[in-house]
Amino acid sequence: MQTPHQDKLDASKNPYVLMPILLLMWGSLAAVSKLLLERLDSYQVMFYMYALGAVIFLAILIRKVRLKEALKSWKVSDYGLLFACGLFTFLYDFFYLKSLELIPAVEASMLNYLFPIFIVLFAVPIHNEKLTWAKLVSVGMGFLGTALLTTKGDLANLNFTNAKGDVLAILAAVSWGIFTNLVKKNKKDMVVSTFLITAVALVLSTAAMLVYSRWILPGQADFLGVLWLSLSNIVLGFFLYFRALAYSPASLIASFTFFTPFVTLLFIVLLLGERLTWVDGLAAVLILFSVPMQKIGSVLAARRPPGTIKHDV
Template structure:
């Protein structure tokens, strides 16, 4: 299905996000996100220059886009500051599960079957094994209030993804406007909440790669996938993101792939096959 190819394209780009983030970990997170989103928004400029109506969308649609792109990253960064990173990241990856189970509530005519729930739970279990296994036993137990914004960020991305199918149809190029406004808000957060930082030439190069890839083109591909495809199937496929991201991060850091990655891969691929075959 074409929708799944667009979704897989977005997933492939998001897989590189963690590795790029490690290379830019010295950059304040709101500065990083703001610059990358602004760079990513430039991908829409050729379409807007050719047809200025591409960015003439209802205010409610723009608000939804900012809710998704800015709200998700804002809460995720708050979570990562106030909760153990491994567990917060795992809570954040509840968003594919939310996409599946919330689809009937947000979308008319969509019903949830047992096979979809089973596939989503299998995918989340695989993601948990991948993330916790990669932590190498360094994950810390106990409750942290930072899990609440992590949970909220997962809900925001899932609900944003589903609600884009509810609002009046808008051109995919409008994602660039979402990124432009969200990037501006992120830079305001940097100015208000973070210390000033100087960026090197290498930092700018990596920020350009991040902006054009996982915080740019991925959002356009994701929107196209949601417009064409079944949100339940796309949500299940999305569990390939934490699997691929964790595996790539281990390879980049020179760590050998563990049995947990192999088991997680089998579970997530099995969930994807199960979910995409469901009718």
């Protein structure tokens, strides 16, 4: 029998091995998507990404899950919840990819990383979490970073680079915030749930492509690109994330995710040649450190002497 320490040394269970791989995959989303959008439109990218993901999940489902037993205790509300999850994951990709068609990948990705703020905000009505002063400061920092990024520092004149593209990127973050809070409510089999979420997104992306675009057969390079997006963001991404969570404290895994934007920027600079300005850097710092601000508030609250009045909103 292996000791916990030996388990940590096992590469398949070691978060210091799993999470860097996951961050590399997540971080490539903006740059790879931007390259694909030079030859495919956003509807086609979504269709192939979800189609490949659904096929892979279906194969796993057939091989690993006894479907009749897994669905035995399911209710209509369970299916409704997963349909909503599928809808919002589709909306996330839809808004994000459309934003990449209009604004630089750096700008879109940094606005997209507002999603932790919206996770906090939507947790209040969905999970009845309290809105503390630390969370308000966090939200304020995030939106200040957004303002700097979208106006390139020209806050007085509000000179947006591309208002539509910026709004779409923010809507993507909103969608992911809702999606995350809804997923937290799901307690059913992970493989079945993920397949159903992907299937819903596939149906929606297929309909969107047929209405607003057209079906085309991608070239080899484009196929490999959408296959990578499907594996990194839909299939392997989930596996690595849940694998790491199974053998490590959630707080450790969460700390790794703060590095995702920096990995994203690295891919954008290397693959797309986009340059960062000091305003982009300042905006990124405000957005990124708005999330740890919540942790600081939690630590201070935990140290507060008993009987002290809590300043919840």
